Amino acid sequence: MSNRYAVILAAGQGTRMKSKLYKVLHPVCGKPMVQHVVDQVKKLNIEKIVTIIGHGAEKVQAQLGDDSLYAMQESQLGTAHAVMQAASMLEGKEGVTIVVCGDTPLIRSETMESLFSHHEQLKAKATILTARIEDPTGYGRIIRNKDGLVEKIVEHKDATEEERRINEINTGTYCFDNAALFAALKKVSNDNAQGEYYLPDVIEILKNQGEVVTAFQTNDLEETLGVNDRVALAEAERIMRKRINESHMRNGVTIIDPNNTYIETDVKIGQDTIIHPGTILKGKTIIGGDCQIGPNSEIVSCEIGNETVIRQSVAHNSSIGARVNIGPFAHIRPDSSIADDAKIGNFVEMKKAVFGEGSKVSHLSYIGDAEVGRNVNIGCGSITVNYDGKNKYLTKIEDDVFIGCNSNLVAPVTIEKGAYVAAGSTITKNVPKEALSIARARQVNKENYVEKLHLKQ
Incomplete structure (x- = not known):
């Protein structure tokens, strides 16, 4: 030659x-x-x-x-x-x-x-x-x-x-x-x-x-096909997308609706993974086997382990382990690392966080600039308060911690192993190992308040 x-x-x-x-x-x-x-x-x-x-x-x-x-x-x-x-x-x-x-x-x-x-x-x-x-x-x-x-x-x-x-x-x-x-x-x-x-x-x-x-x-x-205008560009996109989807399907991936699934050229997907309609897979994304992705999810340059489920969610530039359950309507922002068997529930946002094996944050929470250990449970509406308007700070939550609903963890702060945070608390100081921290106003009940209010009117 x-x-x-x-x-x-x-x-x-x-x-x-x-x-x-x-x-x-x-x-x-x-x-x-x-x-x-x-x-x-x-x-x-x-x-x-x-x-x-x-x-x-x-x-x-x-x-x-x-x-x-x-x-x-x-x-x-x-x-x-x-x-x-x-x-x-x-x-x-x-x-x-x-x-x-x-x-x-x-x-x-x-x-x-x-x-x-x-x-x-x-x-x-x-x-x-x-x-x-x-x-x-x-x-x-x-x-x-x-x-x-x-x-x-x-x-x-x-x-x-x-x-x-x-x-x-x-x-x-x-x-x-x-x-x-x-x-x-x-x-x-x-x-x-x-x-x-x-x-x-x-x-x-x-x-x-x-x-x-x-x-x-x-x-x-x-x-x-030579692309000279936007019409030809769209046609090239259609043909290339068809090629890509067919290649994945021949390699053992189930794509429920290839006409409404958008996979870029460098994406890799393992066997027996199911891709549901409306899903967009971009960048250097690598998805393991036996996963379920979508419907209507956007994954950009993420590495995803086997048997993970991501429904109606967005994940960018992050590492997601095996048997993780994400969504619906979760947002995994860049530089997050989610370990095996974790759960990230509906309307949870995560940014630049390490989230430990078996830990759960099931709904309506923000976990940013945080290190979360193993088997942690974070209750509904909880927030790591990472930004003071000028700088961002780290929240550390060690293994086996329980964070009650509607809690604010004001960084920098550490919740040590096995500790409990009572619902509705705003935590500004470190919580010792296996302690219960309560940081909320004491409840006060004013008897006959409504009756007095009506008499004034």
């Missing part, structure tokens, strides 16, 4: 997107389009990946980082001009170069591998990735000879009636003999209405030199 190189075209602004965000950075299932392309290309044993950048160059580089080398296209003068910007890194090298657009997030590594193999087997100088489409209006047609080799690419406006009936189209992805590519690029003219240098002209130049030009047809038209 020859050396392999890749050029990714990502310099365009994408004016039809009507957005401040540069086109190739628009996300599909949580990942920028150009990152999808680079991730697939990286699977192909590529020697060098060169991304052509222009509009939004710094942000594209920040996204891709060390995944690619970069070449700047200062002025967008066409696709051939864009590829030529990689000459300083690739010209003169022996091997095969794939050219792929950064706005084609659905393209698969398997298809690109087949394109490479086809190109190498036929010893071609250029190979075009093609597809068949029911209505090819507006696309360049692939004209083949009797041997199946490519004679030319004819743009729709230049095609004869017979050529327009051809439904095999140019997808804009190519493999080239690297040396032949950069030699031909020097001969591309901008003698056209737009005054630009077009990469398909390289095909004609190579044909005129008597070189072999082939085409490899993909059976999956969807993966060739």
Whole structure:
């Protein structure tokens, strides 16, 4: 196998997107389009990946980082001009170069591998990735000879009636003999209405030199979709989401309603987990086996243990153990760590808290900036009062503590092992081990108060 190189075209602004965000950075299932392309290309044993950048160059580089080398296209003068910007890194090298657009997030590594193999087997100088489409209006047609080799690419406006009936189209992805590519690029003219240098002209130049030009047809038209506006972006999202959901289902995950379940590309889910409708799984989320998630839950970059149930709740950037029961309507904010067998009930908010094994906070409570031990019970309406308007402080609740309903724990404070806090207390000082702390006003009953009140009226 020859050396392999890749050029990714990502310099365009994408004016039809009507957005401040540069086109190739628009996300599909949580990942920028150009990152999808680079991730697939990286699977192909590529020697060098060169991304052509222009509009939004710094942000594209920040996204891709060390995944690619970069070449700047200062002025967008066409696709051939864009590829030529990689000459300083690739010209003169022996091997095969794939050219792929950064706005084609659905393209698969398997298809690109087949394109490479086809190109190498036929010893071609250029190979075009093609597809068949029911209505090819507006696309360049692939004209083949009797041997199946490519004679030319004819743009729709230049095609004869017979050529327009051809439904095999140019997808804009190519493999080239690297040396032949950069030699031909020097001969591309901008003698056209737009005054630009077009990469398909390289095909004609190579044909005129008597070189072999082939085409490899993909059976999956969807993966060739180029995203130029928000309508195409939504279509790419739909197709990618379907792929992701089907992959999880084939791996043993039950998704009750795939059309209403939204899972990003990097999410991992264990076998026999059930995902209910309306659930959104994002970021680097990892979910164990035998879990139940949803309905209508949002999980972002969380690690979740086996047999955990999360219903109608939100959890972000946190660690959740096995056999935990969360919700409905709980909010797990970032940097929380919930141990095995814990219960986080309805309308509970947790932030930057460590919550111990077997502990429970069943309803209507806020646990923020806290360390909660094992087998703790926190009653309804209890709050760790962590903020004085300027600084935040830590509440420590040790093992086997019982916090009565409607208690305020004013940090910094420690409730030691086995202690009880009476309902309605506001705790401002540490509570000793196995003590009962009562911090509330003494009850006073005023006899015959109502009768006296009515006499005054």
